[in-house]
Amino acid sequence: MTCRNRFLLFVSLGSILGGCAGSQHSSAPRIAAAQIAVLPVENETKDPDGPLVIRHLLERWLAERGYVTVPEVVVDRELSAMTIKNGSELTPSTLQDLAKRTGADAVAEATLLDFRSSNSGFNHARRVAATIRLVNAQTGKVLWQSADQEGAKGSTINPEKALYEYVKGWGTAAIEKALNSPLYPESNKLIGRMLKGLPSYSAEG
Numbered sequence: 001m002t003c004r005n006r007f008l009l010f011v012s013l014g015s016i017l018g019g020c021a022g023s024q025h026s027s028a029p030r031i032a033a034a035q036i037a038v039l040p041v042e043n044e045t046k047d048p049d050g051p052l053v054i055r056h057l058l059e060r061w062l063a064e065r066g067y068v069t070v071p072e073v074v075v076d077r078e079l080s081a082m083t084i085k086n087g088s089e090l091t092p093s094t095l096q097d098l099a100k101r102t103g104a105d106a107v108a109e110a111t112l113l114d115f116r117s118s119n120s121g122f123n124h125a126r127r128v129a130a131t132i133r134l135v136n137a138q139t140g141k142v143l144w145q146s147a148d149q150e151g152a153k154g155s156t157i158n159p160e161k162a163l164y165e166y167v168k169g170w171g172t173a174a175i176e177k178a179l180n181s182p183l184y185p186e187s188n189k190l191i192g193r194m195l196k197g198l199p200s201y202s203a204e205g
Helices: 003-012 050-064 072-081 092-102 159-178 184-195
Strands: 024-026 035-038 106-119 123-136 142-155
Touching (some): 035 072, 035 092, 050 106
């Protein structure tokens, strides 16, 4: 199944469509998960840096919603000890084991479905697509999930404008590469919008 088909399948599962090109999320009134282990992002793209950007932003926006995230070094250390790479490899028993090892109430699992940019001057596009879900670490129940995408594209037949767009895109890509933050504006906007659909942490959840 292609990345696009997986994204559309996720969105179609009883979805309420709205927002940016297929945004979908489900949530409970409250989520009693004070501490969350953000797992390494499952990567279905060819970009090795995209998952790192998404994981960092997921941690940041979870904090904005009032949640505490287990330090990455702790999560990665325990996953390594369990010989697990990402959330897709977790079973109910290993999920509980991870919770015991890290003190997490829930885990955040993300899949990066698209992460690409192209720029020929005459045509340019930047796109990020992902799914995120929070899972209760003790029961395996999905507490909240979301799928969305962010990006923009354009084209021109004007040679002068094409040259401008090419130089502009080249400069942006060079800066992002130097900062190890490819497609950061789109990724930040995407994760921020997705996490705004997550209820803020409440101890009464």
